[in-house]
Amino acid sequence: MSRVIRYAIVLALCLLTAPALADRLKDLTRVQGVRDNQLVGYGLVVGLSGTGDSAPFTNQTFKNMMSQFGVTLPPGTDPDTENIAAVTVTADLPPFAKRGQEIDITVSSIGNAESLRGGSLLMTPLKGADGQVYAMAQGNLVVGGFGASGEDGSSITVNVPSVGRIPGGATVEQEVTSPFSQGDTITLNLLRPDFTTARRVVETINGKLGPDMAYAQDATSVAVKAPRDASQRVSFLSVLENLQVEPADEAAKVVINSRTGTIVVGQEVKVSPAAVTHGNLTVVVEENPEVEQPNALAGGETAVEQNTQILTEQEPSRMFKFGPAVTLNQIVQAVNQVGAAPGDVMAVLEALKQSGALRAELIVI
Template sequence: MALLLVALPASAADAMRVKDLGKLRGWRDNALVGVGVVTGLAGTGDSMASKTTRQSLANLLSQFNLTVPPEAIQSRNVALVSVSAALPTFARPGDTLDVTVSSTGDARSLVGGTLLITPLKAANGRVYALAQGSLSVGGYRYDANGNVVQKNHPTSGSVPGGATVEVGVSAEMMDEHQSVTFVLNEPDYTTASRVAAAINGRLGMGLAQPRDASGIEIAVPPGRREHLVGFFADIENVMVRPDRRARVVVNERTGTVVSGGDVRISRVAISHGDIKIAVSQHNSASQPYGVWQGGPDVRTAIVTNTRVDVDEQDGGHFVAGQDTVADLVQALARMRVSTRDVISILRAVKAAGALHGELVIQ
């Protein structure tokens, strides 16, 4: 089903908190990854051809003083998996993380499996968390005698709260100049200037200076360097009205149009209609005089008759004198123009140079 959304024009009531527009530099998640073994599978694990799985299980057993050659392992109840998680900023030892588990071998399903303890490492090679627990798989796969029934992707799952942080992390928010940098989610010079002006109006003139389209440098006063939490809270709750780019987003696959209500257009004439052309052929046999007498040069001929039908439906004719895309869309909606036709019209209006904004086609 097609969908069309139009955002209303920005107004003074559109003021937002600074914390909703971006974040302080240094506030980021850290990727963790590990390789583990899932056990307890009902014959849906890796096959005997997976040497990596058998070697991993042999290494695991050796830690418990069980020496088993890899080639002696014949179980299909285990699978080699990759384990990933995101370590948030200011994570402390004992915190739990959600874990994503996916098969790296030829296992058919991870349903009913249990992840054995797996170290999770960061890019620096240091272990920051340990993961283990029962898998939650949002699918299944069952096969017998060549018949397969499968739902979703049973070779990947998750362990909610399955990782325990062993080494905490922290972020240095202040740089060597005793200042912090606020980074916008969507770089924009106008918004950066407004954020700096709003912070200066709330906390004091000269503290915030926009450095580029995405970064606002904020000096920390000497009296507040020992109480950064309160200072950061004051910054996050400053109200500012962000600027918005004139942009229309079109998704042709789903028939979705999302437009800012203040995207302006010039006066333009639109004619939109459908022409259907049908070409049909009819074959008939021609029986000339004398065919029944069997003359040497007399024979039946196949005659092909071609017919071309042109059906031109009533096209829509429209002159847009509106100021914004929202007005144009509302006028087309009153004419009962379909959403996919609206997409074609917007593309044509942009090509004609009458759409004063960015047209993003996905």
């Protein structure tokens, strides 16, 4: 047998044995305790071209900053803050971030500043939920929006000029303790809780790594025995997160976006036998005022007589029938035959749900 034929047979066997629509554990789960931490800070942006704010707290912050540098303003002095803006600084501290690493930050105006374009953020401490400082932020802003105005009061604004970003604008000053290397187990949390998926994850891990290596705690969490040594645990998790698992089928759902008219019907949605009729009643009100000219010799006045016409039109209703255990394709075909608009389809689906014929969860967002 030639080498090419042997490779073809091996490839065919791999394709046949690969699970259908399988996903990596990396895409289905997250390791418990390995998470981002939100940081927030308050600071000043300087160097603006007259687009700053005039909020009282901006003046107070500016005076406090000047006093820290040994500059004392005379009593009653109200500094001009057109080139200064008070801002909030937010960032996400990634897991395992080390001291000296840089993270991106977002700077947002909290006053009435028109734009932060061209500004520079002064050194701002970023704190976590526990009140401790975990990073220091400073740098020049990158603002995507802009605005322009004329002397007559007309103006135009593109995007949001009062928000900017600084890539790598904060330096990590303190590390967050992670429970990753603690204990005898690693817990994997499913992104979408499901009992069937949790069972399949356990079966896949035990089938690859040995019996009793994993067990499901509930529909979300799967505990896996792991080595205590940190380096071995990293290698172990690298193998673990690349295992292929076929997730369970989603529950039958129909999602309706009432604002945009978008309707999403899941694959598992079915309809019990039902007959549906739906029509629209259209009412049109027309105003046709008529002007009457009086006889000039009689000395009358011109009058306007209102002539209102109300027309009512009922579109013919077409009844269509759903058979038992209808598939998604048949549901789409039945609705398309009626030619219903998205709003009409919403009304039909809601009526089917109330009658008990729609065997799915109806979600309106």
